Amino acid sequence: MADQSATPPAFFTDGGPALYAWMRNARDNTPVKFDETSQCWKVYRYEDVHHVLTDWETFSNDMCRIVPEHHFTRGNLSTMDPPVHKQLRGVISQGFTPRTLAQLAPRIEELVKELLDEVGDRNEIDIARDLSYQLPLNVISELIGVPREDRGILQRTADAQLALTCENPADSDFVVQVQKAMEELQAYIKDLISVRRAAPRDDLISKLVTARVEDRALDEEEIVNFTVLLLLAGHLTTMSLLGNMMLTLSEHPDQLAEVRADRSLVPNAIEEVLRYRTPVPEGGRVTNRDVELGGTVIPANKMVLCSLISANRDEREFPSPDTFDIRRGSNPQLAFTTGIHYCLGAHLARLEAKIALNAVLDRYAQLNLTEIAWYQSHSLCNPKHLTFDVQRA
Structure with missing residues (x-):
C-alpha cells in the first residue's frame, strides 16, 4: 500500500x-x-462525492461561517443555499438553456474564425494563448455586456486569479488575496450597472438590473457578485476545457484521427476529456451537522473538498478509468458537478468546445505538439502554453 501520509502530487x-x-x-x-x-476533509470516491454534491441540506455552499472574511457571498450562486439560490438562479438560467445558446453558435463560429485568422499562415500556434484563453473571454463578455475595449479588465482579473496559489481555501490571507484580485473588476461592474440602469440592453447584466426576486430588485452587491462569478467561471473553466481537449486528443493521435474523420464523435470526445482531464480539481462544501460519510464521521461546520479528479477516475464507476476512450458508453462525469449547483454554463462550455474543435480540425491537416507549460494554480488544471506545429488543410 502506498504511503497515504505523503502529500499527493500538486x-x-x-x-x-x-x-x-x-x-x-x-x-x-x-x-x-x-x-x-x-485543514479540510477530503472525499475521493465517486459515490461519496456525488452524495456530497447532491445533499445540499447536509453539505452547504454557504462558506461564511468557515471564512468570516469572505465578502463575495451575496449574489454569488456558488456560495448560496435554497431557497435564495433557486430564486436567483431562475433569474438568469433561461439565458443558458441549450435552445437559447444554439442561437449563439454563429457568433461563436465568427469569434473562432477571427482568432484563427490572427494566427494567419504561421506554422506554429499556441492553442492555449491564441484560442482557449481568448475565445471564452470574448463569448462570456459579449453575453454579459462588457464592450470589447473593456475586456482587459477581465483579463487582468483572470490572470490574478490564476496566479494565486493556496491549498487551504479557508485561509484568511488567501481570501483577502482573492478579493483584492477582484477589486478592479468589481468596481468596473458597478459602473456598468449604472449605465444599464439608465439604458438597459439585450444582455445578461441588463436582465440582472431589471430582475425581481420575491417582488424586490437585486441590490448592487448582489448584481456585482453574480456578474463577477459569471465572468470568471464562464472564462476560466471553459478555457481549461479547450486547452485540455486539444492536449488530450494530441496525446491520442489514433482517436484524434477518428474524430477528424467522423465529427459525430466530437460530443463524446468532449465528455471524455471532461472526465479524463477534469478542469476544476475540487468542489467545496461545509457540513451543517455531524455526518457519516464513507465510514467516517465529519463534524459539523467543517469544510469538505470533493476531489472531482478522483471521482472521475473511480474504477467503481468507470471501467478502465485511466484509459482515454472517446467511444466510452455511459459517462456520468462530474466535471461540472451535479445537483442544484450543476454548472450554469455547462452547455455553453460544451458548445464552445464543439465549435472550436471542429474549426481547428477544418483548418489544420496536422497538429504536432511541441511544448506544454501549466498554470501554477490549485483551482484549475489547465495548460498555460500549448504549442503545436501545424500544417494548413
Whole structure:
C-alpha cells in the first residue's frame, strides 16, 4: 500500500500517473480523510462525492461561517443555499438553456474564425494563448455586456486569479488575496450597472438590473457578485476545457484521427476529456451537522473538498478509468458537478468546445505538439502554453 501520509502530487499540473496512482490508493484505503495541509476533509470516491454534491441540506455552499472574511457571498450562486439560490438562479438560467445558446453558435463560429485568422499562415500556434484563453473571454463578455475595449479588465482579473496559489481555501490571507484580485473588476461592474440602469440592453447584466426576486430588485452587491462569478467561471473553466481537449486528443493521435474523420464523435470526445482531464480539481462544501460519510464521521461546520479528479477516475464507476476512450458508453462525469449547483454554463462550455474543435480540425491537416507549460494554480488544471506545429488543410 502506498504511503497515504505523503502529500499527493500538486494539482496545478496534470499530475500524470503519480497523481492518479495516489488517488486510487486514497479511494481504496482512505476515501474520506482529514487533510492537515488544507485543514479540510477530503472525499475521493465517486459515490461519496456525488452524495456530497447532491445533499445540499447536509453539505452547504454557504462558506461564511468557515471564512468570516469572505465578502463575495451575496449574489454569488456558488456560495448560496435554497431557497435564495433557486430564486436567483431562475433569474438568469433561461439565458443558458441549450435552445437559447444554439442561437449563439454563429457568433461563436465568427469569434473562432477571427482568432484563427490572427494566427494567419504561421506554422506554429499556441492553442492555449491564441484560442482557449481568448475565445471564452470574448463569448462570456459579449453575453454579459462588457464592450470589447473593456475586456482587459477581465483579463487582468483572470490572470490574478490564476496566479494565486493556496491549498487551504479557508485561509484568511488567501481570501483577502482573492478579493483584492477582484477589486478592479468589481468596481468596473458597478459602473456598468449604472449605465444599464439608465439604458438597459439585450444582455445578461441588463436582465440582472431589471430582475425581481420575491417582488424586490437585486441590490448592487448582489448584481456585482453574480456578474463577477459569471465572468470568471464562464472564462476560466471553459478555457481549461479547450486547452485540455486539444492536449488530450494530441496525446491520442489514433482517436484524434477518428474524430477528424467522423465529427459525430466530437460530443463524446468532449465528455471524455471532461472526465479524463477534469478542469476544476475540487468542489467545496461545509457540513451543517455531524455526518457519516464513507465510514467516517465529519463534524459539523467543517469544510469538505470533493476531489472531482478522483471521482472521475473511480474504477467503481468507470471501467478502465485511466484509459482515454472517446467511444466510452455511459459517462456520468462530474466535471461540472451535479445537483442544484450543476454548472450554469455547462452547455455553453460544451458548445464552445464543439465549435472550436471542429474549426481547428477544418483548418489544420496536422497538429504536432511541441511544448506544454501549466498554470501554477490549485483551482484549475489547465495548460498555460500549448504549442503545436501545424500544417494548413
